[in-house]
Amino acid sequence: MNPIHLALLNLRRHPGNTLIGLLAIGLAVGIGGLLLRLHHVGADRFGNMVRSGDAIVGAKSGELDILLNAMNLEGDYPDFFTSRLYWSLQNRHRLEFMENPDYVTGLVPIVYCAKYRGARVIGTNDDFLRQPGLAVSFDQGAWVGQDRNIVLGANVARQHNLRVGDKISVDPWTGSAPGASSIFTYEFTVSGILQPLDNRWDGALFIGMAQARTILERSHVAINSPWGSDVLHYVIVHLKPGGYPGLRNLINQMTITQAVSVPQAMDELQRLTGGSRTLALAAMFLALILGSLCVAGLFGGRFEVLSGELAILRALGYSRGETSARLLWEAILLGGAACLLGAVLDFSFFGLFQQWMTANLSGPAIPYIPAWRSYPVWLLAMGATVISASLPLYRLYRQDAHNTLRRSS
Amino acid sequence: MLSGPDNTTSMELYLQDVEVSIPGSSRVLFRVSEMSVKSGEPLCVHGPSGQGKTTFLHLLAGLLRPDKGSVRLGGEDFSSLSERERDTKRKRHFGVVFQQHNLLGYLTATENVLLGMPTGVPDRNDRVREALTRMGMEPKDKTHCKWLSQGERQRVAVARVLAAQPQVILADEPTSSLDQLNAAAVLDALLEAAEKATLVVVSHDVRIRERFLRKMDFQGFGAP
Numbered sequence: 001m002n003p004i005h006l007a008l009l010n011l012r013r014h015p016g017n018t019l020i021g022l023l024a025i026g027l028a029v030g031i032g033g034l035l036l037r038l039h040h041v042g043a044d045r046f047g048n049m050v051r052s053g054d055a056i057v058g059a060k061s062g063e064l065d066i067l068l069n070a071m072n073l074e075g076d077y078p079d080f081f082t083s084r085l086y087w088s089l090q091n092r093h094r095l096e097f098m099e100n101p102d103y104v105t106g107l108v109p110i111v112y113c114a115k116y117r118g119a120r121v122i123g124t125n126d127d128f129l130r131q132p133g134l135a136v137s138f139d140q141g142a143w144v145g146q147d148r149n150i151v152l153g154a155n156v157a158r159q160h161n162l163r164v165g166d167k168i169s170v171d172p173w174t175g176s177a178p179g180a181s182s183i184f185t186y187e188f189t190v191s192g193i194l195q196p197l198d199n200r201w202d203g204a205l206f207i208g209m210a211q212a213r214t215i216l217e218r219s220h221v222a223i224n225s226p227w228g229s230d231v232l233h234y235v236i237v238h239l240k241p242g243g244y245p246g247l248r249n250l251i252n253q254m255t256i257t258q259a260v261s262v263p264q265a266m267d268e269l270q271r272l273t274g275g276s277r278t279l280a281l282a283a284m285f286l287a288l289i290l291g292s293l294c295v296a297g298l299f300g301g302r303f304e305v306l307s308g309e310l311a312i313l314r315a316l317g318y319s320r321g322e323t324s325a326r327l328l329w330e331a332i333l334l335g336g337a338a339c340l341l342g343a344v345l346d347f348s349f350f351g352l353f354q355q356w357m358t359a360n361l362s363g364p365a366i367p368y369i370p371a372w373r374s375y376p377v378w379l380l381a382m383g384a385t386v387i388s389a390s391l392p393l394y395r396l397y398r399q400d401a402h403n404t405l406r407r408s409s
Numbered sequence: 410m411l412s413g414p415d416n417t418t419s420m421e422l423y424l425q426d427v428e429v430s431i432p433g434s435s436r437v438l439f440r441v442s443e444m445s446v447k448s449g450e451p452l453c454v455h456g457p458s459g460q461g462k463t464t465f466l467h468l469l470a471g472l473l474r475p476d477k478g479s480v481r482l483g484g485e486d487f488s489s490l491s492e493r494e495r496d497t498k499r500k501r502h503f504g505v506v507f508q509q510h511n512l513l514g515y516l517t518a519t520e521n522v523l524l525g526m527p528t529g530v531p532d533r534n535d536r537v538r539e540a541l542t543r544m545g546m547e548p549k550d551k552t553h554c555k556w557l558s559q560g561e562r563q564r565v566a567v568a569r570v571l572a573a574q575p576q577v578i579l580a581d582e583p584t585s586s587l588d589q590l591n592a593a594a595v596l597d598a599l600l601e602a603a604e605k606a607t608l609v610v611v612s613h614d615v616r617i618r619e620r621f622l623r624k625m626d627f628q629g630f631g632a633p
Binding site: 001002006010013309312315317318320321400402403405406 | 463472501507513527553
């Protein structure tokens with residue numbers, strides 16, 4: 001009888017012990033896998049955030065809110081402000097009581113106005129293409145040249161198999177206020193497709209400011225806003241080094257809008273979310289440690305029985321290697337079955353978590369993290385199970401079969 | 410009873426100037442100046458309890474080494490071999506009936522018998538069935554050994570040795586839990602096997618001693 005067969009028989013013939021071990025490790029693997037995938041969700045959620053500009057100017061709503069809505073395209077329809085502020089900054093006009101804002105090196109206006117199959121359509125201008133530190137280039141075609149042209153982010157073109165010259169219809173997205181929904185749809189011709197930027201803008205579409213204003217004019221925005229459709233949601237500001245304090249003073253004190261430092265807000269976001277992601281990892285390790293301790297307890301508790309059994313095998317001529325292999329195989333079989341159980345739990349419940357999070361967190365859909373990305377948990381669980389079995393193995397390896405058999409007689 | 414080593418008998422057990430001490434102590438448990446057991450000349454070892462008879466049997470099986478002297482198996486110094494080599498020889502050539510039967514309770518009678526057989530034996534299932542039948546245990550061949558009585562376990566332990574058809578059989582009180590009828594059956598089976606194998610039986614049972622021509626009165630120095 002070989003060690004694998006013996007190990008298998010031992011597991012099958014001790015169903016209580018096996019079930020406890022299987023559930024302990026299986027649940028630990030399932031929970032650990034879920035936590036690891038949630039950790040990946042956290043990392044992926046902000047991993048593709050747009051990293052451009054030194055500051056964002058937006059309607060007052062909190063730094064993180066502005067950062068996430070402008071750079072991660074998540075959140076509800078934001079408040080808007082007059083685009084005159086943009087023009088003032090753009091033209092370096094003297095603002096009352098302030099010096100010329102000559103610390104500004106670049107400005108990109110942003111206004112959300114429509115959606116195409118869930119993807120945001122962003123009204124902007126060709127300054128979008130000339131952002132310092134962000135290489136924006138075209139895979140096909142060119143920037144919007146005439147009316148009813150639209151530029152696609154790389155992911156939008158790939159997902160919907162669109163090419164330059166294709167015509168698409170977009171639905172106005174102008175918030176959730178009464179009358180926000182519109183019976184109008186707008187047809188655009190694809191004039192260009194961007195090279196991948198590896199950020200959220202890959203999942204967006206871009207039109208000119210004039211086209212965006214046309215959409216807004218026919219929505220409740222034009223009715224509710226004191227500035228009509230001449231509004232913006234954000235301005236991405238590129239600054240000279242050390243220019244942010246000046247911008248902040250200008251914007252925060254003299255206007256109804258708010259300036260947000262992109263690096264500072266990113267750090268704050270990292271601090272807030274990094275803690276929970278670290279906690280998820282720590283909880284994952286804790287779950288695995290608890291499961292492993294349970295198995296170690298099972299093996300340890302059975303030490304006397306195992307000791308007698310392995311001494312019998314030695315007396316029958318089984319070598320130390322074979323008896324050790326029998327114990328290790330038991331751990332491997334138990335760990336393998338538990339990993340399988342854990343993977344099934346992980347696979348089954350992650351979809352529910354994903355749906356729940358998508359329903360409760362506004363913004364882009366929570367990305368699906370494939371189950372195989374839990375593999376570090378499986379490897380850790382296998383390792384932990386084998387180590388748990390190895391603790392008695394060390395003692396058994398030093399066992400004197402003669403004395404063990406004498407003591408049992 | 411004493412004779413020199415005979416290398417013509419391939420699995421002769423030959424002990425010379427053997428001394429075994431109590432573990433962790435310098436106190437000698439027993440000494441054997443010279444002893445030989447060969448195929449066809451079964452030996453019964455008897456003596457008072459606590460003199461080291463079981464340890465003596467373990468010594469013959471290679472489960473421990475003598476502190477002095479040598480145990481030769483088929484002319485080869487068995488006691489000087491490495492532990493792994495002794496394990497291999499024990500599995501290949503030895504069958505041991507232990508005093509406590511040493512069956513694995515979660516295995517069936519059949520599986521316990523299979524456990525004692527070297528791998529690669531072509532007709533192993535037939536031999537297992539035959540041995541269990543011989544011991545009257547075929548009706549319980551699928552029963553887990555933890556559910557068997559002491560006597561039944563003992564018969565399974567003997568069946569394990571018979572099925573393996575080893576060249577050396579060592580039996581420690583093989584009939585201690587058996588009634589007269591079953592004890593006789595076990596002894597018949599062991600003596601029949603001893604026609605082709607070297608057999609050493611340790612027993613207090615007078616009925617067993619009477620069936621052996623060669624007897625050894627084991628007088629160790631006793632356990633502390």
